[in-house]
Amino acid sequence: MIDIGVNFTNNRFDNEHALIIERAKVAHVNGFLVTGTSISESQKALALCQQFPHFLHCTAGIHPHDADNAPANFIEQLTKLATSSHVKAIGECGLDFNRNFSTPENQLSVFKQQVALASKLSFPLFLHQRDAFEQWYAVLQPYIDKVPAMVSHCFTGNKAELTQCLDAGMYIGITGWLCDERRGKTLQEIVKCIPLSQLMIETDAPYLTPRTIKPRPKSSRNEPAYLPYIVTKLAELTSYSEDEIRYHTKVNAERVFNWGPPNV
Template identity: 30%
Template sequence: MVDTHTHLHFHQFNDDRESIISRFEEDGIDFVVNVGVDLEDSRRSLEVAKLSDRIVCSVGVHPHEAKNVQENFVKELEVLAKEEKVVAIGETGLDFFRNISTSEDQRRVFIEQIELARLFDLPLIVHVREAYEEAYRILSGEKLPEKRGVIHAFSSNYEWAKRFIDLGFLLGVGGPVTYPKNESLREVVRKVGLEHIVLETDCPFLPPQPYRGKRNEPKYLKYVVETIANVLNTSFTVVEERTTENAVRLFKG
């Protein structure tokens, strides 16, 4: 399995980070993409990525942090993007649910990171919450990197899924697909199929149903695989293999 969205550098893992990483093989984790949310955080993400051959990383500025960036933030991201371990730009995007940063700041910082991803031909890891229409408008109007990227923690309906897939993006599916009331996401999975899905935990957030209210971690990815296998009436192994192929093609191809 490949966990395409982790935050193992966050403080929630300070007590057992190295232990979790050391168990990746035992837990069936091929590799993880560790994701930064601002400049300093991206530097920490990169340092954690250097702890293991099974960790690569993404560097970027989350929409919540857009209000805090300096004018030259892209120049600093460029330096990080040149590092061998860096395989994507993000977590970037739009979050109109909480609006911690203004919509104007979010749009500007998002577009600048799209341009950076195109410059380095790195896929994007895109955060979208209550902003699918605007995110689509921006992405469809910009020249995108060849590999496009992932719509992280996809949470809308099939119509929006299809539109982003038609742009060339994959959908990140994690713990919420296991929640009993989330039939809408399971319906999206049923309709789009394995060709357009990568697995993610977003750990320490969004744990699967058996661990609701607790810290998430990569080994819990198996619950996501089990649910997807049930939805698609296929085997755990098929889901594991196909989603791993998608992740390898996107981040290591």
């Protein structure tokens, strides 16, 4: 399995990176994509990839929460980061009108520029969206055939939104949100609509620890070793077997993110 979304630069993982990777390997997680959420976090993500070059790759981007603090030359800096063979997508980028930690105007500007950059560089997009679907999709629509792939990271939308994403050829990232009996009911009802050819799995660690883990871990920190719980829940809610989910999601991740040894 490949975990396509791990916030491995989060300080909750400090000084434990090697241990977390070893636990992931025991759980048959073959690698994971470290999420870049700002220029500094993308640089840290790349540094981790260089420390563990045969297990980690990363994204480079600016999360909507960080849009207000984006430096004036952020496109130049992302372009430089993207020259590394470890950087596999532009993102995490998108819109979040739920929390509005950055102004909607700045979110839109920073998002549009990153989408255009992905098109220019022919990179996949690693996408975030919350309470902003129409505006988010409007930015992406002109580029649907101009970037190699779009990945709707941590999808939590409704059936109409899922259908629109699938029809556009997007890949759908499923997290431990699916394992939450309180918030995940809508996703549990519609996840069967995702074809194996467009399915990806991710923990979004250290967030969204699957609530199906029994007994509950003492720490609330999620980690890639818990990825199998998402696979189990997917198999429970769809017609797919766990083996099919593991195989196809790995193939999808390898294809979309050009997964392989770094060019060093």
